Amino acid sequence: MSTGPRPLVVHAILDLEIGGAQRQLSLLAPALCDLGWRVLIITLHRGPLWQRLAESPQAQAGQLRLCQLPAHGHRDPRLILAMRRLLRRERPQILQTWLPLMDVVGGLASRGLAIPWILSERNSAPEYASGLRHRLRELIGRRAQMIIANSHDGVAYWQGRGVPAKRRAVIANAVDQQWLDAHQPITRADHGIPADHLLLLFVGRLEAQKRLGDLLTALAQARQYRPITLIICGQGSQEAQLKAQAQNLGISEHCRFLGQRDDVPAWMKAADALVLPSSHEGQPNVVLEALACGSPALLSDIPEHRRLQRKHLRGVICIESHDITAFTEALKCCPFRPAPAVTWQIHGNGSQDWLRTYGQKLRFPLSNNARSASIGDGHPRIFYGAMSHIPSATANSVHVLHVAQSCYDIGCKIHLIAC
Structure with a gap:
């Protein structure tokens, strides 16, 4: 296995408040570090999750970094230039954007840099019913190497915008048990x-x-x-x-x-x-x-x-x-809460359900005894660690499989290595 520097994935998100997308990223980023990646999170505004991530073992080890871009204003083109300078300096293997503003900024900033771009879709069509900024995001988002939605309605929105099936996928939210x-x-x-x-x-x-x-x-x-x-x-x-x-x-x-x-x-x-x-x-x-x-x-x-x-x-x-x-x-x-409290199994968000789902989406056999596999032939190689056993739904690291597929789609050779 290569002894060179760890590959880098950049996640760009509007802020690190306690929102749904932000919380999912706060689960994903440390898990990626544990799989052998370096992670850089770029944001415009800090929030409670900034401190939590900054104090994580992965951040203390230098595997996870946080960067706050100058907040010139959400419509200031200097934001795109600042993002582009950062991407040119860091040269990440993957860029993933979260929430509409950063989809536009990241999509424009990465043009011509040969950086695979993943757009995270967190909503559905009614959210984008009107408005120039939504039309701009739609035009830019069509060029993403992969669109990962957390719902079927989200992926249907991009299907209606002409994004082919191989470049869109659904990954349900993880529950931080x-x-x-x-x-x-x-x-x-x-x-x-x-x-x-x-x-x-x-x-x-x-x-x-x-x-x-x-x-x-x-x-x-x-x-x-x-x-x-x-x-x-x-x-x-x-x-x-x-x-x-x-x-x-x-x-x-x-x-x-x-x-x-x-x-x-x-x-x-x-x-x-x-x-x-x-x-x-x-x-x-x-x-x-x-x-x-x-x-x-x-x-x-x-x-x-x-x-x-x-x-x-x-x-x-x-x-x-x-x-x-x-x-x-x-x-x-509405009845009062039963006592003792009842809990319901969160089907589809448990580890084994996830393994089956992502294996089927990638047509790649995942099991607890998986050793290694390679996809592609005769192209630049990117090594991407994938856990063969995910201990809990908090390990949202299954995103790595779709990232790997994105690299494959743009001509990279992928080795999925089970740990």
Whole structure:
């Protein structure tokens, strides 16, 4: 095996706040280091996950680095130039971008540098219904060597834009079971929540897509029939508007805005139900986490939620989208959390399910006894370590298989080496 420097993968993401994409990257980056890669994360804005990654053993060993680009403004072309200078200096073997702005910046900055580019799709078509910036991302994204979506709706969006099947794939979100297990459920008395109240939890961005205004209206109506407390974890542009709505509806005392939280699992383990009335989603990781914590989920009836319902029949209830009356009735009838708490298996996000899925997608036999294999012939070689046994769903390192496929598609010879 080569004794030269480790290959480098660059991940570009808007910020390192506690969001879904950010959390998935925080799982993936250290796992890639453990597989023999160097990782550089480029971001515009720091956040709680910056510190967590900076303190990781991989960062302390110099295998994982963090870089904050000068924030000239999200529409400033100097951002593209700064990214291009960095890519020319680092010369990574792979560039992967996360979230729309960095898809545009990374896609433009890497043009002509012969760096394989992977675009991470975290949403679905309704998110991109209109707007020049979305059209620009679409035009640039078509040139990506691989598009990895976390949902079938996400990959369908790019299928409709003419991206061939060999350059698009679905990788479901990983559930960070260690993070969930590290939290004990909150005690209602400590937070002044009466024992006879139905405790509902919302986790996510406070944006129009989440339709929190409809939830507040349904809550006000349902509270005429039973006592309910709603906990809202997250931030966004609609926060002030939603707080004013809660005040006008007379439910501000029972509707608590906690902001961005790192102890969400503690609330999931105490809540009677997670509520997510979104108009559209990619794959909502918060639902998988809630189910893993034993919390049922009341969800809007949209395609990705229906897929989750088919997998987790006992834990997921889908309610007619945009129907406030239906949500009101669901809140009126929602049962209290069973005791002792029940947890539901997160099908498709466990290690063996993942191994089968990625083996099938790459037409590559994966097993616990796999030794090594090579793909391609007579081209430049890139060695990419792949674990033959993934101990838990937290090891989101299975992304490496799709990265390897991307390299193969552009003419590199790949050796997948099982550890």
